[in-house]
Amino acid sequence: NSRLFSPPPMEAAKADVVDYMNAAISSFHSVAEVKRRLKSAGFTEIDERSSWDVHPGGSYYFSRNGSAIVAFAVGGAFDPATSGIILIGAHTDSPCLKLKPVSKLEKEGNVMLGVVGYGGGLWHTWFDRDLSVAGRALVRQADGRLMPKLVRIDKPLARISNLAIHLTNADERSKGFQPNLQSQAPPMIVSALREALWREAKADSASGATAIGGTSARAADENACARHHPLLVNAIAKAMDVDPSDIVDFELQLIDTQPAQLGGLFDEFLYSGRLDNQCSCYQATTALVEAMPSLGADTSVRMVAFFDHEEVGSNSATGAEGPLLCDSIARINAALGTGASDPTGSALRARSLHLSVDMAHALHPNYADRHDKSHGPQLGGGLVIKYNADQRYATDGPGSVMLRRFAALASQKVQSFAVRADCRCGSTIGPTTSANTGIRSVDCGSPQLSMHSIREMMQVDDVLNGVEVFKAAFENFGALATAIDLDTSEPLCPECSADVGWPA
Incomplete structure (x- = not known):
């Protein structure tokens, strides 16, 4: 029955995922493949050792040490006084x-x-x-x-x-x-x-x-x-x-040497090494490229930053603990004409949002007790928003609402994850980036099994789900950025101000 299988356009998208995974065999190869795709999409390579000619409507990328890469596209309606950055961060390395x-x-x-x-x-x-x-x-x-x-x-x-x-x-x-x-x-x-x-x-x-x-x-x-x-x-x-x-x-x-491939009775699963975190790099790159037709009317800077060394702490010149991101934002800020009044880009960063994308732990059917019953992401259930009260993940309420809004605009599902109260929690670049830049961060990622194995597994539909959510983020952040604002002099709940002692 042909209806049991994906239509041809979906098959082409899935094949592209497999092709990327087979190309991105190391952090160096990952950056080279991202460069190839950006260049094919019309992005201009720049050199961080030289001056930058950056302007609204343009799209650019540069790499550091061949193992980390930053790419950005400036909206044609960018306003230095009001615009922000929608950033997707990921990492190129794997155990x-x-x-x-x-x-x-x-x-x-x-x-x-x-x-x-x-x-x-x-x-x-x-x-x-x-x-x-x-x-x-x-x-x-x-x-x-x-x-x-x-x-x-x-x-x-x-x-x-x-x-x-x-x-x-x-x-x-x-x-x-x-x-x-x-x-x-x-x-x-x-x-x-x-x-x-x-x-x-x-x-x-x-x-x-x-x-x-x-x-x-x-x-x-x-x-x-x-x-x-x-x-x-x-x-x-x-x-x-x-x-x-x-x-x-x-x-x-x-x-x-075993290549990535689709598997399962209906080719619904993706079997590959390095899904953590090449899958996220693929999703962000593809979303950035596919969102380009709407760049001319956008007010924001669309940006991806893929760091190295996340698996060993991120503390390097190419890691999220290093100056790569802040340096990049400061130079973009200066090139777009706000350097005199805001030399460090702090105002630009305050108007920005970071989606920290790293793979999530799907509920394992043979080890279901390792998850909280209310927070067990399913394969095929869509992008996972990660929460942790101890700030091992950086997600907060406004960021979560914004990400859910992006998903709704893309007609995509999202899930929630938090570790059991009696388990320790891993971390990723979200808290690090948030602390270093002051940018609100949301930790999220697609669900997978066998994380950090030589051969990992996920639902290939979840790869495409992430692409659509991130594409919606790039296309809609500029319009939605002012919809949620905690830094205001108005009480958050004016109708309740008498009860809590706020001025009417």
């Missing part, structure tokens, strides 16, 4: 296993990779997976300059094998697998025997010096082969089509 600065490692007749955990991953899910590497390399050019270049190898190169159950001890069987990342997580890439045969063959060839790890003309500390196995460096060089001796260094992580 993973990263290669150590010196990754060369041999154990018991096998060549391994030294790795370290980044963030709070469900590390046992990385075992018995077909793994490879991705990230960024610094490559020496013919003129001596160093240029960054993306690295991605889709071929399975590495594997972290589980210990057979027959060899586990009673303690390991009773307490479950809790891997030691130092001793048990290094993946195997080649046997020492096969590596020795490779070295012997290369030594006999005319190009052996370069293939095995550089020439004497390169200082050891300027050659990646001094710190990483030459076989790995050669594989990376081949993937980038460069000479191995020109690879000075790299920042790589392990990746799952």
